[in-house]
Amino acid sequence: xxxxxxxxxxxxxxxxxxxxxxxxxxxxxxxxxxxxxxxxxxxxxxxxxxxxxxxxxxxxxxxxxxxxxxxxxxxxxxxxxxxxxxxxxxxxxxxxxxxxxxxxxxxxxxxxxxxxxxxxxxxxxxxxxxxxxxxxxxxxxxxxxxxxxxxxxxxxxxxx
Numbered sequence: 001x002x003x004x005x006x007x008x009x010x011x012x013x014x015x016x017x018x019x020x021x022x023x024x025x026x027x028x029x030x031x032x033x034x035x036x037x038x039x040x041x042x043x044x045x046x047x048x049x050x051x052x053x054x055x056x057x058x059x060x061x062x063x064x065x066x067x068x069x070x071x072x073x074x075x076x077x078x079x080x081x082x083x084x085x086x087x088x089x090x091x092x093x094x095x096x097x098x099x100x101x102x103x104x105x106x107x108x109x110x111x112x113x114x115x116x117x118x119x120x121x122x123x124x125x126x127x128x129x130x131x132x133x134x135x136x137x138x139x140x141x142x143x144x145x146x147x148x149x150x151x152x153x154x155x156x157x158x159x160x
Contacts, residue, residue: 071093115137
């Protein structure tokens with residue numbers, strides 16, 4: 001039924017709780033799993049305070065490269081942590097913002113047929129202020145989304 005499962009990650013432990021259920025599903029369907037992370041880097045905007053700073057562009061590029069390297073390292077670490085899983089694992093990084101939009105654009109290129117992700121479960125004012133990437137993905141995805149909410153223990157109990 002499913003041949004390619006995508007697991008969006010944001011670097012949080014909560015997001016990573018979607019990995020084991022995704023791998024269990026991949027094993028059941030003989031599918032591969034791709035871990036995806038959107039790297040958000042600060043945008044360089046010319047302003048009057050930068051006029052006297054000839055190295056501002058170099059500092060920006062250095063910061064950008066550092067962020068991208070950290071995201072790549074994170075994804076590599078996640079793959080290494082799960083390398084013993086009996087499924088094919090890949091990882092992809094994409095840069096930019098807004099996160100949900102960039103994530104959906106990348107997923108469209110992967111020929112995936114399922115997204116498995118966890119939600120932070122925000123509600124009320126915090127959801128209004130911070131938004132919900134999970135909600136935007138659910139609304140914008142052209143493939144099924146398995147949206148998990150809860151701790152790893154709770155999720156695995158449901159799947160067993």
